[in-house]
Amino acid sequence: MEKKFRIFATCDIGSDAVDLLRARGYDVEVYPQPEAPPKKLIVEKVTSGIDGLITTLRDPIDAEIFEAGKNTLKVVAQDAVGFDNINRADANRYKIPFTHTPDVLTEATAEFAFFMMGVLARKMWPAEQLLRDNRWGYWHPYLPFLGDEVTGKTIAVIGTGRIGLALIKKCAGFDMNILCYDPAYENHNYINAIQEEMSLRHGRGISREKNWIKYVPFEDSLRHADFVSIHVPLLRPGESPTPTYHLFNERTLRMMKPTAFLINDSRGPVVDEVALVKALRENWIAGAALDVYEKEPLPPDSPLRDPAIVDRCRLYPHFASAARITRLSTDPNKGMAGRCIQGLIDVLESNYGGDITKMPYVVNKEVFAKS
Numbered sequence: 001m002e003k004k005f006r007i008f009a010t011c012d013i014g015s016d017a018v019d020l021l022r023a024r025g026y027d028v029e030v031y032p033q034p035e036a037p038p039k040k041l042i043v044e045k046v047t048s049g050i051d052g053l054i055t056t057l058r059d060p061i062d063a064e065i066f067e068a069g070k071n072t073l074k075v076v077a078q079d080a081v082g083f084d085n086i087n088r089a090d091a092n093r094y095k096i097p098f099t100h101t102p103d104v105l106t107e108a109t110a111e112f113a114f115f116m117m118g119v120l121a122r123k124m125w126p127a128e129q130l131l132r133d134n135r136w137g138y139w140h141p142y143l144p145f146l147g148d149e150v151t152g153k154t155i156a157v158i159g160t161g162r163i164g165l166a167l168i169k170k171c172a173g174f175d176m177n178i179l180c181y182d183p184a185y186e187n188h189n190y191i192n193a194i195q196e197e198m199s200l201r202h203g204r205g206i207s208r209e210k211n212w213i214k215y216v217p218f219e220d221s222l223r224h225a226d227f228v229s230i231h232v233p234l235l236r237p238g239e240s241p242t243p244t245y246h247l248f249n250e251r252t253l254r255m256m257k258p259t260a261f262l263i264n265d266s267r268g269p270v271v272d273e274v275a276l277v278k279a280l281r282e283n284w285i286a287g288a289a290l291d292v293y294e295k296e297p298l299p300p301d302s303p304l305r306d307p308a309i310v311d312r313c314r315l316y317p318h319f320a321s322a323a324r325i326t327r328l329s330t331d332p333n334k335g336m337a338g339r340c341i342q343g344l345i346d347v348l349e350s351n352y353g354g355d356i357t358k359m360p361y362v363v364n365k366e367v368f369a370k371s
C-alpha cells in the first residue's frame with residue numbers, strides 16, 4: 001500500500017477489528033477509556049490530520065469536527081446503524097462521507113425488543129424480586145400478582161424498516177396479530193408473506209387462531225394494540241416531513257389502551273419521558289420497557305427511576321445490539337465492527353472504482369452523486 005492511513009477511534013470497537021486495520025498497514029489510535037472522549041480531544045485528533053475517524057452514537061459530529069478535518073479527513077465510520085449524532089447537513093457541506101452499520105444488528109435489536117416485551121408483560125422482574133426477597137410464601141392462582149400473555153395479543157410495530165420487519169417475523173412465531181405503521185416505507189410483499197405464513201400455520205393446525213397483519217394509520221395502531229414497539233430513527237423537526245422526536249407524548253400516549261405496554265429500543269428522544277412517567281404514574285398505560293433515553297447514561301435523578309412505578313417500568317442500558325457476534329465479529333456480514341471497518345476501508349482504499357455512491361455503507365451518498 002502506498003499510503004499509511006491514520007485513524008482515530010473514539011472507542012475500542014474490538015481488538016480483532018483494530019488488528020485487521022493494523023495488518024493492512026493502518027496507523028490506528030484507540031481512545032482507551034470506556035467513556036466517550038471529550039469533543040475537544042476529537043477536534044484535536046482531527047486537526048492533527050487523521051484520514052479516518054471511527055465514531056459511535058455518543059460522539060457529537062458536526063461542523064466543528066468537519067472544519068477541523070477540512071482537506072484531510074476522508075471518512076467518518078460510525079459503529080452503529082443510527083447516526084443522529086452526526087450532522088448530515090454539515091457532513092454534506094464539507095463533502096465528507098460517513099458510513100454506518102445497518103443489517104448486522106437487526107436481529108439482535110429486534111429480539112431484544114421482543115425479550116423486553118416478555119419480561120415486562122410477564123412481570124419477570126418483580127417475580128424474581130419476590131423470590132430473592134424471601135416473599136414467596138405460597139403458590140396461589142392469582143396472588144400476589146399476574147402477568148399478561150404475549151401469545152395471541154396484538155402488537156403495533158411503529159417503523160417497518162429493517163428492525164421493525166425482523167420483530168414482525170418473531171411476533172408471527174408467537175401467534176400475535178400485528179398492526180404496522182410507517183409513513184415512508186410500507187413493505188407489502190413482506191407483510192403479505194407473513195400473512196401467508198400465519199394462514200398456513202392455522203391451516204396446518206400449528207396455530208389455534210388465524211392471526212392477521214396489516215398496515216394502519218398511526219392512531220389506529222395505538223388505539224388497538226396490546227403492545228406498541230418503536231423502531232424508528234430519531235428525526236428532529238426539520239429533518240423529515242414526519243419527524244419522530246417526541247412522537248410519543250401526552251397526546252399519543254393517551255391514545256393507547258390502559259392495558260397496553262410500550263417498548264422502545266430505538267432512540268430515547270422519540271419518547272417524551274416526562275409524559276411517559278406521568279402515563280405510568282397515572283396508569284394511562286400498563287407499563288413500559290426502555291433501552292434508550294433522552295439523556296444517556298440515564299441520570300441518577302431521572303423520574304423513570306421512581307420506586308412507585310418500578311413494577312411496570314423496565315430499564316436497560318442501551319443494550320439491544322450488545323450481543324457478542326453482533327458487536328464484535330469482523331465479518332462485515334455478521335458484525336458491527338466488521339461492517340464499520342469495511343465502510344472505512346471502502347472509502348479510504350477507493351473500492352467500487354472510488355465511486356462513493358456505490359459504497360453500500362455510506363449514508364450521505366446524495367452529496368457525491370454527479371448532477
Ligand code: NAD
Pocket residue numbers: 081082083102103105106109158159160161162163164181182183184185231232233234235240242243244247265266267291292318319320321322
Ligand atoms: P430503518 O431505517 O431500516 O427503519 C426505520 C423505519 O422507520 C423506516 O422504514 C422509516 O420509514 C420509518 N420511519 C421514519 N419516520 C417514521 C415515523 N414518523 N413514524 C413511523 N416510522 C417512521 O432503520 P433500522 O435499521 O430498522 O433501525 C431503526 C433505529 O433503531 C435506528 O435508527 C437506531 O436509532 C435504532 N437502533 C437502536 C439500537 C439499540 O441498541 N437500542 C440498535 C440498533 C438500532
